[in-house]
Amino acid sequence: MTGTAPSATDVLIVGAGIAGASLAAALAPWRRVLLVEAEDTPGYHATGRSAAFWHESYGGAGVQPLTRASLDALDRPPADFAEQGFLTPRGALTLGRSVDAVAVDAFAAAFSEKGVAVDRISGAAVAAHIPGLRPHWCEAAYEAACRDIDVGRLHAAYLRAAKRAGASLVTRAPFRRARRMTQGWEVEVGGATIRADLLVNAAGAWADQVAAASGVAPVGIQPRRRTMLQLRLGVPVPADLPLVIDIGGAFYFKGESEGRIWLTPHDETPVDPHDVVPEEIDVATAIDRLQSVVDWPVAAIERKWAGLRSFAPDRLPVFGADRHEPRFIWCAGQGGFGIQTAPAIAALLAAQLGAPEPQGAIGWIDPSPFAASRFG
Structure with a gap:
């Protein structure tokens, strides 16, 4: 000890x-x-x-009150706790294809009713947030208030x-x-x-x-493995790229630095608790899903890791x-x-x-x- x-x-x-x-x-x-x-x-x-x-809709409607109530403590903590807040602006898109329009509508409506600031956008307004977006990914709900947490x-x-x-x-x-x-x-x-x-x-x-x-x-309580990658891309994707989350839960990615992103296949593989490492199939799945969304060439996998997320029933x-x-x-x-x-x-x-x-x-x-x- x-x-x-x-x-x-x-x-x-x-x-x-x-x-x-x-x-x-x-x-x-x-x-x-x-x-x-x-x-x-x-x-x-x-x-x-x-x-x-900090993404107010992440985790679902049941978790949202806890997320909203935590905002001030994360953004404006007492001076004796931290000299400055722990949040930096990011923005988030809950993204869908043309066939997902109804699901994106329902998502935006459900969280708007709870007072979450959600803008329902389509077409060119979606593409303006994500350079190289493939045309069939054209429906989204945008939450400007999303922030990164240090x-x-x-x-x-x-x-x-x-x-x-x-x-x-x-x-x-x-x-x-x-x-x-x-x-x-x-x-x-x-x-x-x-x-x-x-x-x-x-x-x-x-x-x-x-x-x-x-x-x-x-x-x-069930532990689940989550895989993360840091990719260096062959195109100059901006560091402030929004958090982009699939409406169907198949991926999310966000800018990390100029020309680099963090990406996950949003896997939740049930495991016994242990020091998890990424599986190659999950790494390949993540990249395949990314390339179905954007036309960015992947220059290198710079980092890959896995962590444990644990859920009650x-x-x-x-x-x-x-x-x-x-x-x-x-x-x-x-x-x-x-x-x-x-x-x-x-x-x-x-x-x-x-x-x-x-x-x-x-x-x-x-x-x-x-x-x-x-x-x-």
């Missing part, structure tokens, strides 16, 4: 990715918090491999804030098991045994394994006390939207664990749709 683990704490959080780090930062001013991480570096499997953006800086800011408030972080401390005691938990992590009043499961892809090793029924995040074990707290199932919703989820869950109720837009959110108690 790296770091000194106390023998006892109020709240022990398993997992120091964006979910655990943001919760630790929100809760540490009010409770003694210990954050434990199995890897050498927090955020190794998911947070650190994310091509994150994930590394945001994650580091949460870890710093947690530390300033008194939280402890121990890395190289894999969770072994937990035993329910009369007044809390006896938890084995690394080579230490720690007593905790509350045990928070923010273990991402390993969330169901942590539950099972604590004598708690899993809720069905209903694809909504899971946070709050377990249905049958109220001192076991879930903070899992954030899928691909965990970073853009982290401020809201952390504030709402921290309030359930002893922090003050959140104010502003976050305070208006009803957390019940995301409660762990929804699972039997």
Whole structure:
């Protein structure tokens, strides 16, 4: 283990990715918090491999309130948290072919009804956003408010804030098991045994394994592999190219720098939790799908990587006390939207664990749709 683990704490959080780090930062001013991480570096499997953006419609209508409520914290954080915001302009196109016009109409209408700023565009207006677009890709919903998120800086800011408030972080401390005691938990992590009043499961892809090793029924968190590529192109595609997402969920890509893009086939391959790597078939699929959309020659695959996204059965995040074990707290199932919703989820869950109720837009959110108690 790296770091000194106390023998006892109020709240022990398993997992120091964006979910655990943001919760630790929100809760540490009010409770003694210990954050434990199995890897050498927090955020190794998911947070650190994310091509994150703040995109209000991403994740669906059920997730959208958490995304919207998180905007101010990401864009205009308090001065004692960060010197500047974590967002930079991007814009997003939910793109379809001529045969997808009805689906794009429905997408734009559904999110417009929720107050999302969506412009329905067609034909030349779509092509103006994407140089080299093939003619049959002519229907889109444009969201100008989409921004990139500086994930590394945001994650580091949460870890710093947690530390300033008194939280402890121990890395190289894999969770072994937990035993329910009369007044809390006896938890084995690394080579230490720690007593905790509350045990928070923010273990991402390993969330169901942590539950099972604590004598708690899993809720069905499924890890899924997501493949990402950085391509150097043979044409001067602009760095500020919008985020382009297929209405059917078959790809997304966005500008990375002049003549370079990040691309994914939007794969969600179910896997057991482990250190995933990209499969060549997924790399080939991504490029094939890209070239069906634009006429850009690919000069080189400069990078390729894969990360883990984890979903509950209903694809909504899971946070709050377990249905049958109220001192076991879930903070899992954030899928691909965990970073853009982290401020809201952390504030709402921290309030359930002893922090003050959140104010502003976050305070208006009803957390019940995301409660762990929804699972039997």
